[in-house]
Amino acid sequence: MSGWIDRLKHWAKQIKRDVYAVWFAARDPDTPLLAKLVALLVAAYAVSPIDLIPDFIPVLGYLDDLILVPLGILLVMRLVPAEIMQRCRDKAEAASQxxxxxxxxxxxxxxxxxxxxxxxxxxxxxxx
CATH class of the missing domain: 1.20.5 (Single alpha-helices involved in coiled-coils or other helix-helix interfaces)
Incomplete structure (x- = not known):
């Protein structure tokens, strides 16, 4: 049972890193304009205390965080060129806050x- 918990923790750390990477991609001058806008929206939604579905609603409250944020990250990764995204991931990995x-x-x-x-x-x- 601890195997899937470890995988879940690893996935959560990757999502956190990718939110930072998306933030850095939104601020990178080489990122295309559409990708910047989408990245900014995804990063803002991920760190915003205001959710589409409030967190106090059982199960559904966290569902948007578990589905919308990863889907937004995937969309940004498709819009941002791979070398820029890798550079942003490296920055995110180095960022401590x-x-x-x-x-x-x-x-x-x-x-x-x-x-x-x-x-x-x-x-x-x-x-x-």
Whole structure:
């Protein structure tokens, strides 16, 4: 029984590495435009806390992660030339943490601040 658990753990590590590789492929200047867009969508979906089917729904909640993410990775691997994908996999293998984007972080922080300011103005005017 531990044999299939070991295979499952190995598969999960490969998926994690491939999500990073897809992220790197989306940022690689040699990746074709369509492949970049698909890679960006797949990577964003894989690391996003928002899922197509929420995780709190028993069984179905994790089904999208088990099916959609690997299918998206396979699609990206077909769209990205093999030598670029291998280079991105090598980068992913060397990476020890999740890919970060300071620009994306700044955009999200800005959006949250703007939303907080809008809520403040809305409630301030409602009580004044």
């Amino acid at each position: 999740k890919p970060r984007s300071t620009l994306a972080a700044a955009v999200f922080i800005g959006l949250w601040l703007l939303l907080a300011y809008a809520a403040y103005i809305y409630f301030y005017r409602a009580t004044a």
